[in-house]
Amino acid sequence: MHTLFLLRHAQPAHSPVTGSGDSQRPLTAVGRRQAAEVGRSLQLRGVDLTLCSSALRTRETFEATGLSCPVEVMRALYSCGVDTMRQRISEVGEEVPTLLVVGHAPTVPALAAELSSEDPVRSEEIARWYPPATLTEISLDWPWDGVLDPSRTGVLRGIQRL
Numbered sequence: 382m383h384t385l386f387l388l389r390h391a392q393p394a395h396s397p398v399t400g401s402g403d404s405q406r407p408l409t410a411v412g413r414r415q416a417a418e419v420g421r422s423l424q425l426r427g428v429d430l431t432l433c434s435s436a437l438r439t440r441e442t443f444e445a446t447g448l449s450c451p452v453e454v455m456r457a458l459y460s461c462g463v464d465t466m467r468q469r470i471s472e473v474g475e476e477v478p479t480l481l482v483v484g485h486a487p488t489v490p491a492l493a494a495e496l497s498s499e500d501p502v503r504s505e506e507i508a509r510w511y512p513p514a515t516l517t518e519i520s521l522d523w524p525w526d527g528v529l530d531p532s533r534t535g536v537l538r539g540i541q542r543l
Contacts, residue, residue: 391415393438415514420446434458493517497537
């Protein structure tokens with residue numbers, strides 16, 4: 382049994398640091414507070430490994446959670462689709478029971494909706510409304526590489542929106 386947490390980055394600034402691109406948008410003060418609140422929730426549950434997009438706002442989100450688990454910053458998770466995110470999750474070792482992925486919309490909500498599609502009403506709600514700092518918890522009763530099979534679904538354990 383594995384637990385997958387999917388987190389959309391907290392509230393970013395509307396524009397990037399002068400002279401840089403979208404990937405360099407920092408969090409706002411509100412975003413830092415959101416991430417800290419999500420972090421308190423995650424610390425109670427425990428996280429063994431985090432996969433994090435290389436964008437500044439996702440890295441700052443992870444840092445503001447205060448989690449002390451190992452983190453792998455991945456350029457591939459910035460502007461990726463669901464297939465790429467599934468691939469990166471599938472590469473996690475079986476010794477990791479609890480995984481957090483910090484990424485972006487529309488990929489994070491799309492994957493959360495797909496993995497919780499056993500509950501069509503909740504799945505549709507997730508796909509439709511997933512604001513910054515939203516956290517979804519999904520239980521998977523198969524190995525991490527099973528996430529590559531789009532017909533497999535997990536059990537939605539909770540969704541936290543700030």
